[in-house]
Amino acid sequence: MHKTIIPIIDFQQIDNPEHQVTIARQIYHACTEHGFFYVSGHDVDDELQGELMEKSKLFFALVESEKLKIAMAKGGSAWRGFFPVNAELTSGKPDKKEGLYFGTELPDDHPKVNAGIPLHGRNLFPDYPPGFDQTVLAYVDAVTETAQLVMKGIALSLGLPANYFYSKYTSDPLILFRIFHYPTQAPKPAQWGVGEHTDYGLLTVLLQDSVGGLQVKSKGEWIDAPPIPGTFICNIGDMLDKMTGGLYRSTPHRVLNTSGQSRLSFPLFFDPGFDSKIEAITNIPDNIREQDTSQRWDKTNIHAFEGTYGEYLLQKIGKVFPGLRKEVL
Numbered sequence: 001m002h003k004t005i006i007p008i009i010d011f012q013q014i015d016n017p018e019h020q021v022t023i024a025r026q027i028y029h030a031c032t033e034h035g036f037f038y039v040s041g042h043d044v045d046d047e048l049q050g051e052l053m054e055k056s057k058l059f060f061a062l063v064e065s066e067k068l069k070i071a072m073a074k075g076g077s078a079w080r081g082f083f084p085v086n087a088e089l090t091s092g093k094p095d096k097k098e099g100l101y102f103g104t105e106l107p108d109d110h111p112k113v114n115a116g117i118p119l120h121g122r123n124l125f126p127d128y129p130p131g132f133d134q135t136v137l138a139y140v141d142a143v144t145e146t147a148q149l150v151m152k153g154i155a156l157s158l159g160l161p162a163n164y165f166y167s168k169y170t171s172d173p174l175i176l177f178r179i180f181h182y183p184t185q186a187p188k189p190a191q192w193g194v195g196e197h198t199d200y201g202l203l204t205v206l207l208q209d210s211v212g213g214l215q216v217k218s219k220g221e222w223i224d225a226p227p228i229p230g231t232f233i234c235n236i237g238d239m240l241d242k243m244t245g246g247l248y249r250s251t252p253h254r255v256l257n258t259s260g261q262s263r264l265s266f267p268l269f270f271d272p273g274f275d276s277k278i279e280a281i282t283n284i285p286d287n288i289r290e291q292d293t294s295q296r297w298d299k300t301n302i303h304a305f306e307g308t309y310g311e312y313l314l315q316k317i318g319k320v321f322p323g324l325r326k327e328v329l
């Protein structure tokens with residue numbers, strides 16, 4: 001097993017009052033120190049994870065023209081489908097990765113789809129490999145449950161009622177699920193798989209294969225966040241940073257794959273509902289930490305932002321896919 005200073009937190013007993021205080025303390029420590037932690041003791045089936053990895057491998061091994069049959073431009077404002085290597089500019093420069101964008105599956109006659117709300121709609125699933133759609137949807141459901149559980153722990157860690165986030169933001173969460181394939185590359189000159197960034201929402205739950213390459217900027221130092229079998233990596237996003245006045249910082253991270261192998265990763269973004277207005281948590285003193293605008297990768301002040309999560313997200317993703325934004329948003 002790889003060594004890392006990012007803590008592993010066992011969530012098995014999160015609903016057991018005898019263990020809640022200890023787990024909540026571990027979460028508080030991890031979120032104030034690193035903004036990242038590993039989650040063990042979750043209920044997501046190993047076999048389902050294995051199936052997801054196998055099917056993803058088969059999809060990315062297709063020739064590009066096959067993959068482009070479900071190009072993101074065809075997903076319209078639902079923002080779903082395949083994007084090729086160099087198409088996404090996370091930190092202003094093209095990323096050395098290709099990927100698939102999925103989300104909550106909503107039929108065309110769903111009120112939010114009818115109303116034309118961006119990021120809501122049907123998924124674009126490939127024909128090959130068969131059954132990829134069922135696997136993705138089952139995985140999204142299972143990890144969404146895990147994310148609800150982790151958010152419960154985060155609420156307790158802040159001295160809030162367990163259902164705080166659920167009742168205010170996540171009874172109908174915005175779920176974006178992505179599958180990334182980082183191709184092999186020569187070690188020099190290496191290109192970032194994903195440039196430095198923070199995640200936009202509440203909580204990211206990441207599954208990665210055994211290759212590694214994720215790096216996290218903890219207290220100014222870049223450290224590795226290697227895969228640990230049986231766990232997910234969780235990190236907090238900009239909205240939780242904003243709600244907590246910077247007590248729980250959304251931590252910069254990036255990916256460099258110089259392993260000589262190709263890498264797969266599976267981030268699920270568990271975010272407030274699109275129309276949620278993000279409010280400060282009242283039991284946390286204001287300005288608990290200094291503002292970090294000048295040090296932030298995007299030079300923005302998330303604490304000054306006012307509006308809904310949807311508004312925040314749209315301006316962010318518009319920047320990372322500039323061409324597509326003009327075409328479909």
Ligand SMILES: O=C(O)CCC(=O)C(=O)O
Pocket residue numbers: 178180194199206208214253254255265266267
């Ligand atoms: O691929 C990874 O390990 C991380 C991806 C990531 O940071 C993101 O999609 O926000």
Ligand SMILES: [Fe+2]
Pocket residue numbers: 197198199204253
């Ligand atoms: Fe990220």
